[in-house]
Amino acid sequence: MLLSRGTKLWKVRSVPLCRLYNSTTTKNALAATQKATDNDEYWETPQYPEIKDTSFDGRKKDEAKTWHEQIQKTPTVEEKLIKINMPRYYGYKVVHMNEERLPYNCLPAIQHYTRTHFEPMENEVKEDEKLSAFVTALKERIVDVVEFSHDFYRYKLDLNPEMDAVEREKTYTQIIVEQIHRELTNNLAADFPHLHELEVDYKPRHEAFWAVGGIEAPKNVIKSKEGREWQKDSAKDPVDRFMQYKSEPYLALRHQSQLQPWKNENEYTNLTLAKGLPRYEYDPRTLGYITGYQHGTNIPGYWPSNVNTFGFISYQTRAPFLRRPESYGEEDKLNALHAHAIQSSFAWLLAQANYYGFNTFSELTYPMNTQTILTNGKQWSFYEYQLNTLLMYGNQVDENPRVNNCRGTTELTLYQEIDSNGKVVGFNEEVLKHLIKCYSKTPDVRRSVDELTPFLDKQYKRIADYPDEEKRSFLDKVFKHMCSNRPRHLELPEIYMWEKIYKIDNKTRPMDAKRRFFELSINPWKRTLDQYDKVYIPKAERPEGPKSKNKFRKTYFP
Amino acid sequence: MSTRWYPLYQRGNPQLRVFLPNFWMKLIRPSEPQPKNIVTFSVSMEMTKHDVKNYLEKIYKVPVMDVRTRIALGATKRDVTYGYVTKHDDMKIAYVTLPKEMEFTFPEMFTKKDDAKKADEKAMEDTKQGFKQFLERNKKRPGTPGWYSI
Numbered sequence: 001m002l003l004s005r006g007t008k009l010w011k012v013r014s015v016p017l018c019r020l021y022n023s024t025t026t027k028n029a030l031a032a033t034q035k036a037t038d039n040d041e042y043w044e045t046p047q048y049p050e051i052k053d054t055s056f057d058g059r060k061k062d063e064a065k066t067w068h069e070q071i072q073k074t075p076t077v078e079e080k081l082i083k084i085n086m087p088r089y090y091g092y093k094v095v096h097m098n099e100e101r102l103p104y105n106c107l108p109a110i111q112h113y114t115r116t117h118f119e120p121m122e123n124e125v126k127e128d129e130k131l132s133a134f135v136t137a138l139k140e141r142i143v144d145v146v147e148f149s150h151d152f153y154r155y156k157l158d159l160n161p162e163m164d165a166v167e168r169e170k171t172y173t174q175i176i177v178e179q180i181h182r183e184l185t186n187n188l189a190a191d192f193p194h195l196h197e198l199e200v201d202y203k204p205r206h207e208a209f210w211a212v213g214g215i216e217a218p219k220n221v222i223k224s225k226e227g228r229e230w231q232k233d234s235a236k237d238p239v240d241r242f243m244q245y246k247s248e249p250y251l252a253l254r255h256q257s258q259l260q261p262w263k264n265e266n267e268y269t270n271l272t273l274a275k276g277l278p279r280y281e282y283d284p285r286t287l288g289y290i291t292g293y294q295h296g297t298n299i300p301g302y303w304p305s306n307v308n309t310f311g312f313i314s315y316q317t318r319a320p321f322l323r324r325p326e327s328y329g330e331e332d333k334l335n336a337l338h339a340h341a342i343q344s345s346f347a348w349l350l351a352q353a354n355y356y357g358f359n360t361f362s363e364l365t366y367p368m369n370t371q372t373i374l375t376n377g378k379q380w381s382f383y384e385y386q387l388n389t390l391l392m393y394g395n396q397v398d399e400n401p402r403v404n405n406c407r408g409t410t411e412l413t414l415y416q417e418i419d420s421n422g423k424v425v426g427f428n429e430e431v432l433k434h435l436i437k438c439y440s441k442t443p444d445v446r447r448s449v450d451e452l453t454p455f456l457d458k459q460y461k462r463i464a465d466y467p468d469e470e471k472r473s474f475l476d477k478v479f480k481h482m483c484s485n486r487p488r489h490l491e492l493p494e495i496y497m498w499e500k501i502y503k504i505d506n507k508t509r510p511m512d513a514k515r516r517f518f519e520l521s522i523n524p525w526k527r528t529l530d531q532y533d534k535v536y537i538p539k540a541e542r543p544e545g546p547k548s549k550n551k552f553r554k555t556y557f558p
Numbered sequence: 559m560s561t562r563w564y565p566l567y568q569r570g571n572p573q574l575r576v577f578l579p580n581f582w583m584k585l586i587r588p589s590e591p592q593p594k595n596i597v598t599f600s601v602s603m604e605m606t607k608h609d610v611k612n613y614l615e616k617i618y619k620v621p622v623m624d625v626r627t628r629i630a631l632g633a634t635k636r637d638v639t640y641g642y643v644t645k646h647d648d649m650k651i652a653y654v655t656l657p658k659e660m661e662f663t664f665p666e667m668f669t670k671k672d673d674a675k676k677a678d679e680k681a682m683e684d685t686k687q688g689f690k691q692f693l694e695r696n697k698k699r700p701g702t703p704g705w706y707s708i
């Protein structure tokens with residue numbers, strides 16, 4: 001009797017459970033209900049949910065993909081960059097790239113890091129009537145400009161004779177570049193009205209941040225993975241490295257329209273060409289690059305609200321080449337010039353693309369172009385760069401069929417020398433022709449706002465568009481701090497040498513109280529951007545009144 | 559060159575003393591993979607980049623493109639019996655870049671030893687397997703001596 005009563009009770013209790021179970025629509029059933037017409041009760045072919053790879057690697061890939069999608073969906077330009085930097089409070093470990101550090105044989109590495117196909121350009125410009133007319137009209141003026149610049153440089157040198165060779169070259173080139181630009185725009189603007197609309201940046205900040213895949217894992221990563229049973233097989237898999245380019249060109253010219261691309265989509269989408277690009281799979285440090293910690297920054301030399309957003313020409317320095325040993329040879333010097341042109345053009349275009357919502361995880365939807373001039377006042381080289389792709393992370397290095405294109409001349413000499421009377425000897429018209437050719441290119445590619453910014457919000461493209469003032473000022477503060485390259489106001493916790501020797505490497509102090517971060521298994525590098533004590537609001541200032549329990553200011557991290 | 563001072567003249571013998579240079583370089587196997595044209599050396603702590611370059615170029619006629627050096631921290635070790643900590647000397651490591659056409663691979667000098675080791679390991683493995691088989695065979699009659707079965 002008891003037993004049967006018990007059974008009955010169990011039945012009564014389990015019925016709602018079963019009913020619940022029966023009434024819950026499974027994913028399959030859900031999919032099956034979304035049919036084409038209401039009359040059909042079933043699908044002809046069974047509808048299954050997507051099968052996810054539940055292995056460790058699969059889950060990691062899925063996480064990365066979700067993160068990239070989240071970045072793409074983030075509405076504004078500034079928030080996207082904050083979102084990328086969210087995982088690290090003290091900044092990512094980045095490889096520093098700049099013109100100061102162009103190691104021996106660096107061209108293949110820079111081609112790999114920027115996914116660039118390089119082709120040489122003719123040193124001679126095709127002559128036509130118009131060009132020769134300009135050359136004859138301008139030649140005398142340019143010679144005058146060079147002589148004047150040299151004179152002014154001598155005067156500056158007298159004022160500050162302590163300058164070292166690199167600084168001297170920078171001073172001289174800054175003068176000559178500004179003067180030549182002035183002369184060219186003054187004389188060509190009548191025939192090329194776009195020169196009226198140029199915006200000029202003097203020594204702007206050009207910075208760019210991107211991820212490159214297909215690089216061998218460093219020793220510490222391999223060691224840490226080998227210590228975990230489930231990661232042993234993938235310990236030697238290639239890893240992504242973050243690159244941070246920083247530089248200051250002498251002059252950067254911008255326009256509101258884009259330059260015409262010189263490669264079409266069929267030419268730059270070519271998997272065989274992409275696979276044939278040079279690869280440098282070793283750790284960048286083996287070449288002499290140095291690493292550091294900082295937030296990823298994309299700065300094209302202006303703030304996101306500027307109108308003239310497309311690069312026209314940038315005059316880059318080559319003064320640090322004076323510090324490269326002569327033993328590297330002429331061929332390597334030429335290759336390093338190409339490498340510097342590639343990295344500076346790529347970085348500037350990437351930073352510009354960033355203001356249109358693209359970044360190292362969101363692919364470009366249209367090509368972007370620029371022209372780059374490397375000069376020391378006497379030697380000039382001219383480059384054209386077309387940015388077609390930004391994807392280099394993870395497997396993209398093998399899978400992405402797109403390549404970026406660069407073409408450039410070798411070194412050209414503007415003049416042989418300046419004699420003791422300050423007169424130019426042996427003026428080379430070829431350089432002038434190249435300069436006129438660069439300035440005469442009309443930026444005339446215009447796109448609609450939707451086409452330009454496919455990954456930005458329709459309504460809010462910059463944080464300045466947000467109506468909520470608190471949110472706007474919060475994001476502005478975070479963004480400006482990130483772009484300032486300033487370190488955090490409290491330094492990173494440090495492991496002192498005595499601690500490494502007596503506490504970590506040799507456990508000689510077991511009785512000490514465990515209070516330091518490394519004894520509490522805290523990794524300060526893993527601290528995220530939003531892990532800090534929130535700002536306290538004094539009672540008198542609380543918006544809901546002094547009795548309000550909302551003690552801390554809201555944060556608006558994406 | 560030597561960093562030691564040449565001794566001042568003093569009466570008595572020996573008058574002429576020969577000092578060996580205390581600049582030395584030792585080829586070492588790189589701890590991480592690196593391009594074929596980079597060679598790793600452990601060098602005397604007093605040597606600078608220029609010294610390394612001159613040493614290789616002037617004595618061995620090896621063309622050197624670039625030299626980078628770093629100082630590796632010596633490992634610490636704890637005494638098993640008394641528990642005090644000792645430290646190995648720090649080491650200066652020089653990465654020498656050769657022209658890009660040149661290659662250098664660190665020689666494998668102990669392959670023979672490796673082969674012998676492998677043979678030993680194989681013999682050991684065979685013996686282990688044999689013993690396992692023996693145990694399997696005598697599962698139902700434990701304690702039987704090895705010579706008992708046919």
